Amino acid sequence: xxxxxxxxxxxxxxxxxxxxxxxxxxxxxxxxxxxxxxxxxxxxxxxxxxxxxxxxxxxxxxxxxxxxxxxxxxxxxxxxxxxxxxxxxxxxxxxxxxxxxxxxxxxxxxxxxxxxxxxxxxxxxxxxxxxxxxxxxxxxxxxxxxxxxxxxxxxxxxxxxxxxxxxxxxxxxxxxxxxxxxxxxxxxxxxxxxxxxxxxxxxxxxxxxxxxxxxxxxxxxxxxxxxxxxxxxxxxxxxxxxxxxxxxxxxxxxxxxxxxxxxxxxxxxxxxxxxxxxxxxxxxx
Amino acid sequence: xxxxxxxxxxxxxxxxxxxxxxxxxxxxxxxxxxxxxxxxxxxxxxxxxxxxxxxxxxxxxxxxxxxxxxxxxxxxxxxxxxxxxxxxxxxxxxxxxxxxxxxxxxxxxxxxxxxxxxxxxxxxxxxxxxxxxxxxxxxxxxxxxxxxxxxxxxxxxxxxxxxxxxxxxxxxxxxxxxxxxxxxxxxxxxxxxxxxxxxxxxxxxxxxxxxxxxxxxxxxxxxxxxxxxxxxxxxxxxxxxxxxxxxxxxxxxxxxxxxxxxxxxxxxxxxxxxxxxxxxxxxxx
Numbered sequence: 001x002x003x004x005x006x007x008x009x010x011x012x013x014x015x016x017x018x019x020x021x022x023x024x025x026x027x028x029x030x031x032x033x034x035x036x037x038x039x040x041x042x043x044x045x046x047x048x049x050x051x052x053x054x055x056x057x058x059x060x061x062x063x064x065x066x067x068x069x070x071x072x073x074x075x076x077x078x079x080x081x082x083x084x085x086x087x088x089x090x091x092x093x094x095x096x097x098x099x100x101x102x103x104x105x106x107x108x109x110x111x112x113x114x115x116x117x118x119x120x121x122x123x124x125x126x127x128x129x130x131x132x133x134x135x136x137x138x139x140x141x142x143x144x145x146x147x148x149x150x151x152x153x154x155x156x157x158x159x160x161x162x163x164x165x166x167x168x169x170x171x172x173x174x175x176x177x178x179x180x181x182x183x184x185x186x187x188x189x190x191x192x193x194x195x196x197x198x199x200x201x202x203x204x205x206x207x208x209x210x211x212x213x214x215x216x217x218x219x220x221x222x223x224x225x226x227x228x229x230x231x232x233x234x235x236x237x238x239x240x241x242x243x244x245x246x247x248x249x250x251x252x253x254x255x256x257x258x259x260x261x262x263x264x265x266x267x268x269x270x271x272x273x274x275x276x277x278x279x280x281x282x283x284x285x
Numbered sequence: 286x287x288x289x290x291x292x293x294x295x296x297x298x299x300x301x302x303x304x305x306x307x308x309x310x311x312x313x314x315x316x317x318x319x320x321x322x323x324x325x326x327x328x329x330x331x332x333x334x335x336x337x338x339x340x341x342x343x344x345x346x347x348x349x350x351x352x353x354x355x356x357x358x359x360x361x362x363x364x365x366x367x368x369x370x371x372x373x374x375x376x377x378x379x380x381x382x383x384x385x386x387x388x389x390x391x392x393x394x395x396x397x398x399x400x401x402x403x404x405x406x407x408x409x410x411x412x413x414x415x416x417x418x419x420x421x422x423x424x425x426x427x428x429x430x431x432x433x434x435x436x437x438x439x440x441x442x443x444x445x446x447x448x449x450x451x452x453x454x455x456x457x458x459x460x461x462x463x464x465x466x467x468x469x470x471x472x473x474x475x476x477x478x479x480x481x482x483x484x485x486x487x488x489x490x491x492x493x494x495x496x497x498x499x500x501x502x503x504x505x506x507x508x509x510x511x512x513x514x515x516x517x518x519x520x521x522x523x524x525x526x527x528x529x530x531x532x533x534x535x536x537x538x539x540x541x542x543x544x545x546x547x548x549x550x551x552x553x554x555x556x557x558x559x560x561x562x563x564x565x566x567x568x569x570x
Contacts, residue, residue: 123501143498172498185490186499190507192543193482197475198562199539204532205470211568213428213457214471216408220569221506222475227566230559234552241547247489248544252537254484258477259533262526267519274515277483281512283496284505 001027005061007054007076009033009042011125012097013067014134016167017047022136025166032057033131042131058083063093063163070098071235074107081113093156095120099183099232100239101147101176115153118160121145121179122169123187127227144169147176184243189251191225191233192244198226286312290346292339292361294318294327296410297382298352299419301452302332307421310451317342318416327416343368348378348448355383356520359392366398378441380405384468384517385524386432386461400438403445406430406464407454408472412512429454432461469528474536476510476518477529483511 004026006013013031020026031048033039039051058064058080066073066080073096084092095118096104108114124142126133144164149157161171174182201223205211237244261269289311291298298316305311316333318324324336343349343365351358351365358381369377380403381389393399409427411418429449434442446456459467486508490496522529546554 123499125501125503127503142501145499182490182495182499185486186496186504187501189485190482190504192540193478194507195559195562196536196539196543197478198565199542199558200474200532200536201470202561202564203539204535205467208568210467211471214408214430214467215569216410216427216472218410218412218510219471219475221509222479223565223569224506225503226562227569228559228563230556230563233559234555237547237555238550238552241550244547245544247485248540248547250489251481251485252540252544254481254488255477255533255537255540257484258481259530259537262522262529262533265523265526267523270519270522271515273484274480274513274518276487277480277511278513278515279487280483280508283493284500284508284512 001025002062003028003030003060005030005032005052005057005064006048007032007057007064007066008068009038009047009131009134010067011129011133011138012122013065014042014045014047014131015124015136015138016065016067016097016122018134018136019139019167020163021049023166025163030057030061038131045131045134047131047134054080055083059087062091063095063159066094066096066098069232069235070100070104070239073098074104074239077104077117078108078111081108081111081117084116085113092116093118093159095160097122099187099236101145101179103239105148105151105176109151114151116156118149118152118156119147119176120160120164121147121183122164122167124169127224129229129232139164139167139169142169143172145172145174145179147174147179149173180240181243184240184247188236188240188244189247191228192237192248193251194223194225194228197223286310287347288313288315288345290315290317290337290342290349291333292317292342292349292351293353294323294332294416294419295352296414296418296423297407298350299327299330299332299416300409300421300423301350301352301382301407303419303421304424304452305448306334308451310448315342315346323416330416330419332416332419339365340368344372347376348380348444351379351381351383354517354520355385355389355524358383359389359524362389362402363393363396366393366396366402369401370398377401378403378444380445382407384472384521386430386464388524390433390436390461394436399436401441403434403437403441404432404461405445405449406432406468407449407452409454412509414514414517424449424452424454427454428457430457430459430464432459432464434458465525466528469525469532473521473525473529474532476513477522477533478536479508479510479513482508
C-alpha cells in the first residue's frame with residue numbers, strides 16, 4: 001500500500017482520493033489545497049486523511065498526483081520534480097491528470113527526473129467542480145490516456161497502470177501531440193459548442209422564465225457542459241489553441257452549411273446533413 | 286372514458302397511447318399508421334387496440350391525435366376537420382402535437398370546424414423514433430404548450446387539458462408565433478448545434494475508433510440530439526425558418542467571439558465568456 005499525495009482537491013483529485021483509499025490502493029491520502037475553504041471541505045467530507053503543504057506532501061507521498069488546472073500544472077510539475085530530486089531519486093512517482101498533454105510534456109522533457117513523471121489523462125468528469133463535486137466511481141469504465149509513456153521509467157508506468165486499474169479505467173497510449181489533437185476534436189469542441197449555446201440562448205431569450213419553461217431534456221443535455229469551470233477550461237483552450245481553432249473553424253463551416261440550407265428552404269440538403277450527422281449512432285450509443 | 290385515435294404511431298403518438306390507456310383516460314385506442322412494419326410493431330408491442338384506416342379512426346374516435354411530422358400534419362389536420370364535419374359536429378376533438386405551431390394554426394384558421402381543433406405541443410421526447418421508441422411516463426413532469434387556445438371551443442380545450450393532466454403535464458398557454466420564436470431559441474437551436482457537432486467530429490476525426498475511445502460523457506450528451514430523425518426535423522426547421530435563422534446567426538456570432546479569443550490567447554475574454562455561459566446554471570439544474 002502506498003501513501004498517495006493529491007495536489008488540488010477538486011472533482012478529479014478528490015474523486016481519485018476517494019476510490020484509491022476505499023479500494024485499498026492507498027494506505028494514506030495526503031491532500032494539498034491552496035483554497036482554505038476547499039481544504040476544510042475536503043477534510044470534512046473525508047476525501048483525504050490530512051491536508052499538508054506541498055513540501056510535506058512531496059516528502060511523504062510515494063505517488064504525487066498533480067490535479068490542478070493545466071496552466072498551473074505546467075509550472076508545478078517541474079518544480080515538484082526538482083523537489084523530488086532533493087529528497088530521493090528512488091521510487092517516488094509524480095503524475096499529472098490534465099486535459100492537455102503537449103505543453104506539460106514539453107515542460108519536463110529535459111528534466112533530469114523526467115523518468116519519474118507519468119503524464120496521464122483520466123477521461124472522466126462532470127460539469128461540477130471543487131471537493132463537493134468529488135464522487136466515488138467517477139472513473140469506472142472510462143479511458144485513461146498515457147501520453148509519451150516511453151519517456152517515463154517502465155516501472156513508474158507499471159505502478160500508475162496498476163493505480164488506474166484500481167479505478168477501473170482502460171489504459172490507452174498515445175503521444176502528447178496525438179492526444180491534444182484527438183481531444184480537441186472530440187472533447188474540447190463539445191465544451192465550446194455548449195458555451196456558445198448557453199451564450200446564445202441567454203442572449204436571445206431575455207425572459208429566463210421561457211428558458212425554464214421550454215427547456216426539454218434535449219436542451220438541458222446539450223447545454224450541460226456550459227456549466228463547466230473557467231479555471232479549468234481557459235488554460236485548456238489556450239494550451240490547445242491550434243487544434244481547437246482548427247476544429248472550431250470546421251464547426252463554423254458546418255453550421256453555415258446548415259444555415260444556408262435552412263435559409264434556402266433546401267429540404268433535400270437538410271435531410272442529407274441530418275442523415276450524415278445521424279451516423280454518430282454508429283459510434284455513440 | 287373516451288375512444289382515442291392516434292394518427293402516427295411513433296415516439297410521441299405511441300407514448301401518448303400507452304399512458305392514456307394505462308391510466309384509464311381512454312377505453313380504446315385506435316391507431317393509424319401508414320408504414321406497415323411500424324403498424325405491426327405497434328400492435329405487437331400493444332400500443333394500440335386496433336390499427337384502422339384514417340376514415341374509420343375519425344369516425345370512431347372521440348379525440349383524434351395527429352402525431353405525424355409537421356409538414357404532413359399541416360395538410361392532414363384540415364382534411365380531418367373536413368371529415369369531422371361530414372360525421373358529426375358535436376364533441377369530436379382533433380389535436381396536433383407538432384413542434385411548430387404557426388403554420389398549422391394558419392392552415393386551419395378559417396376552417397368552419399376550427400373550434401373543434403386544439404393545437405398543442407407536449408414538450409417531451411428522446412432522440413429515438415418509431416413505435417419501438419414509445420415509452421410510458423415520457424410526458425411526466427414536462428410542459429405542454431397550448432397554442433392559440435382562444436381559437437378553440439373552451440369545452441374542447443378543457444377535455445384536452447384533462448387529457449394532458451392524465452399525462453402529468455404542466456399546461457402553458459401562448460400564441461403560435463410566440464411558441465415558434467421561443468422553441469427556436471431554446472429547443473430547435475440545440476438540435477442544430479448537435480447536428481453540426483456530429484458533422485464536425487465525423488469530418489475531422491477520420492478514425493472512428495478515436496471518437497469511440499475518447500468520447501467522454503460530456504461529448505455523448507452534447508451530441509445526443511444529433512441522432513434525431515430527419516423526417517421530424519427537416520419540416521420543423523423549414524416551417525420555423527425565420528426564427529431558426531435568427532438564432533443560428535446569433536450562435537455563429539458567439540462562436541466567432543469565442544474563436545477570436547482563442548486565436549488571440551485572450552484569456553480574460555475567454556474567462557468572461559465562460560462565466561457568462563455559466564449563468565445557465567441559474568436556469569437549468
